[in-house]
Structures are given as C-alpha cells and as structure tokens.
Amino acid sequence: MKRIAIVAAAFAAMLGAAAPAQAEKVRIGYWSSGVSLGFGAVLESGKFMEKEGLEVEYVKFPDVNAPTKAMAAGGIDFALGAPAAAAMSVAADGLPMSIVLATQVAELDFVVPDDSPIKSMADLKGKKIGGSPAGSATAAIASAVFEKNYGFASSDYTLVPGNDPRLAQFLVQKDIDAAALRTVTLALVKDVKLRKIGSFREEWKTLSKSDAPPVLGVGLMRNDWLKANPDAAAKVVAAMRKCFEFGKSDKAAVAKALIDAANMKEDDAKAYAALWDGIYTVSMEPADVASLKAEFEVFKSVSAVKGDLPDSALPTAPYEASKSIK
Template sequence: MTAGIGRRSVIKGIAAGGAAALVAPSIGARAQTTLRINAGMQPIMNGPAHIAFREKYFEKLGLEVNFVKFTSGPAQFAALAGGQVDLAWGGVGPFLVANANGQDLQFTSVLMDYNKLEMVLVPKDSPIKSMKDLKGKKVAGVQGSDVHYGLWKLLLAHGMSKDDAQLVGMAPPQQVAAFNARDVDAAFIWAPFATPLVDAGARVIARNSDLSPGPAFLGWAGRRPWLDKNADAVSRLLRGWNMGLDKMKQDPEMAIRYTLDFTGMAREQAVAIAKDLDCFNSTAALDPQSIVHWSKGSKLHAMLGDFLKFGLDIGIAKNLVNIDDYIRTDVMQLARKG
C-alpha cells in the first residue's frame, strides 16, 4: 500500500499469474491522503464491492482500490505471499489452511454466504441420484477449497468415508471442460461456472448449504504484518463495502449491471445467482445473533476448527494453528466507528 495526495490516476495491471486488474482512481482535487489497496477478486456476483468501486464510494473514503481477478481462493496464495496483492478474496476455510502452511494470514471480515451457490452436479442422464451413488466415482473440484471440505462432510453425512469418492483437483474452467467431456462423473463447482451447466441440463444432487453451517463464507484475507500496518485502509474498504451493500438493497439492478461489466457473465446467470446469494454488513461477525458471529465457541469457530482438522487429515495443511484471532474483529470495530 502506498500513500499520496489524491489525484486522478490509473495503475497498470499487476502481474499476478495472468490475473486481470481493474483500478478505481483516486479523487481529483481533494487535499487528503489517499490509501491504496491491491485486492484480489473472483469473477462472481459481488454487488457491494462493484457498486462501491463504480459509484466511487471507495474514493469518497480516501481509498484507491485495484481489483485483480482470479478464478479461486487458492489461486491467490502465491500472489499474497509475493506481495502482488495485499488482500485476496475467498472462503474462510481455504485461507486458514494457507495460514497453517506458514503464510500467517488473517480474515478481515465475513461478507458473503455462498453456500447455496456451491453445488455437486452430475450429467442429466447420469445414473447418480444422490451422494451415496458417488462411491468409487471421480468428482472435479478445487483442492483445498470450500468444495473439497464440503465433499468430505457431505460424504460423512451420508454414511460414507472421504475415500469413497475421488476429488480430481482442477480450477473451475477446467472442471467445466472435464464435466462436458465426461472425464469425471460429477463436479463440485460454484457459480457462475456452475450456472451454464445447470442451464444445459446438469442436475444438482447436493449443495454446501446442506451442511449446517456450510463452509462457503467469503471475504478478504491478508498477511498479518500487512493488516497490522494498514488497519485504517482495510476499515475504509469495509466501510465502502457497507455503502455498496446499502445501495444494492435500494437498487438490485445496479449490482447486476456492474457485475456483468466485471465478470462478463450472461445477465441470466447474474439474475439467477442473486436469488441465492446473501451478503452481510462488514461488522456482522461482531453480532452474537448473526450466522457468521465470530467468537470462541461460535458455530463459525467450530466449523473452522473442523476445516483445519480436515486439512491436517488429508495432508493439505502442515501445522496446527490457533484460530482464535484468525478473524480480525479489531478491523471490524474500526470500520464500525467510521
């Protein structure tokens, strides 16, 4: 992050493994220090963030945001480690696994419930009718992601073991290709990548929302040292998110329009996704009544402890780490104070 006097500017896209960058310029003719954040973003329905960007809410808060596009959370780990992005967007679980592998990451806030939009799909003519029918089958999915953990939990819920189905690790675009080529028996995939498959006749046999709670709670994570030094910038980002969320509630069509511009998805996809997507105020984890309340003993805390155990059991997490301070309630408190 850098600081400077606010002037209208454009930042070149940063080199992050082929990621694409989109920049919100700083406010012109405003005598204030402007803070800058390079933030990872996935090509999903993210109305509050896109509205805050396009309606210049971040600018009004003295923040210059550079969104960098990735297709999954794990794809951003290297960019975080190399300092190519300051924050990465994804699920609370995968970033905890990266933390257990030495990246010293923390989650800034829980902003989105994506569980209904992560689904196990099978071809329309497949004999597979339920999770039990996946025994001995190949399931495409992102290794170490919410869907990897979800597959394990859903198998257990149906009286099976994690070894009864084989996860074939691949990124979402490759999952679509493998699914259509029948190289796999099923895909545990998220929207928007899942949406055209469903439109073409693929059947949903399970979702992460079948779990209580599901693992797909999304937001931004960053390296602890960077977050310690830049809590003010992150609090401005969260306040901008809240402004975007309020505007989205007033004008849902704006969220769809700006999502299409960033992601390139079809309008029908965005409309369908919006129906199953829940977004939270950036301070929701401070609320004991919220589904994403964060404290020792909360449901979210228990789920993340289980996610870490899963990672250790299958060998994708190397170390047992203390999760009590994993989600930064201090940054949320700062955002709440404004």
C-alpha cells in the first residue's frame, strides 16, 4: 500500500508538472472616448496583455470617471487612463487602489472661435468656458490655472462640461465663449476655424515653475489584486510599455486600430496617430512620482482634492519589475 501511495503521488506530480500554467486574470477598464480610446484600441488589437501570458477582460465605460468608480466597487483591476485628479482623490481618501503609472499627458489648448473678440486668457473672466466635467484632471488643471495664473475665483467664469466633439459644436454655435480641447480633437476638427489663446503645457509651466507637463491620466490598480498578483501586475505594466513603444514606431498600425475600433475616418485616424508620442507616456520613474506629488499639492490648493497623498499610493514596484520582462 505504501508503494502504491508513493507511485500515485509521483504520477500526480508528473501530471501537475505537465499541465500548462493557468493564465493570470486581469480586468482592464478604460473610457471609450477621449485620449483613452486610442491607447485602449491599440492595446486590445495588438493583444499586448495576452502576449504577456495574461487572461484579460476589457471593460469600456462611456463616462471618464466611471473606471475609477468601477474599481472602487471591485468591478475592474486596472484602469489604463484614470483621471489623475480623481485617482489622487480616492487614494488620499484611503480607498484601496494605487497609482502605478503616469499614462497620459495633458496636451490641451484653450481655444476660441476665430472671429471672437477674446485675445488672451485674461479675457476669459466672466465667460462660458467648455471643458471636461468636474472630477476630471482636465477640470482640476484648468481651475488651478485660472486661480493661480489669473486670479479667477470659481464664480468668475462658468464651466460648461462636455466631451470634445460636443464642445467644438458649442463653440461653432456660439453657446460658449472658449473651450479647453485636446490637441487630438483640434487635429480632427479641420472644418472649424478656432484660434489658440493658451496651452495647458505653458500655463502649467508658469504655475508649477517646472518643465514637466501635467499628468492627465494614470494607471490605477486595485490594491487587493496588486497584492495577490505582483507578477501579473508587472506583466500589465510591461504590456503597457510595449504598447507605447509600438505606437511610437508604427503609426500606420495605430491608425488602423482606430479605424477598426472607433470607426474613425482614415485621415482622422492618421492625424490622431501622429500625436501618439506627445499625448501618451508609460512611466513611473522618480521624476514622475515627484511630478504627481507636486500636481496633487496644486490640486489641493484649489480644493480639487483634499487630505494627503501617501507614498504608499504611488508604488513603483510593478514598474521596476516590468523592466526585467523582455
């Protein structure tokens, strides 16, 4: 009997060794519009997560703040472009999620109709200004710019929320006086004559006294999943990094992914793809952590966030571990 037991145990061990390793599962969420759409489309079509051995489920949301809310409810494990302000806010509040990557740079311009009498940012006092909804990083950055650079109180202008195509339409209809629009959008609305009066990069440089551009989107990860799957977390970051590098080197493939995923016209997809290098980033170097902390303090100064952002909310382990994944 003892020998039979030994043989059975050895046979079971052989079966276990022969069985393929079970793929680690990850649920990835992103906003199905705005800048998140482009990266998400290329990430999915290129199967970058799957190539790292992950079993992935993509969940797309119609609202920019929805991925963060879904993560708080345990519905997803990773958000590839969560609004920086909202992500910082939930982390400061102690919700169990962490910022593991900077993923999007705030490449936006303040624009007005070409025939508008508005000549400068200072002329926006008392005006209707279109932008992303409250809770978004875009809204928080714009609020900080108006208050710190121009002395505007929140009562000195009216924020009209909406997505970029809608805001461009509002400008044409003269329903708003100005808008903060992404450079991607401006490249696509060729038939609308708009005039730039300022940019997020330059205004942020003045505000922060730093050359680092403001971070618009971050990679947000659920703490329970991160703790239970440290190796998979590194694979997620590795897939993000490889997708970013792929997009930099193959603009035609980016355009094709946008045509297929977003039903975008070829010319529009090519214009979007050409901006890839400037609107995306996949990094969590010490400089990125410092920039995120500085951004939090700016947001806090205009009451866009509260509390303190602990170091534990900005773990760099997944990013560092991803560097060894070839």
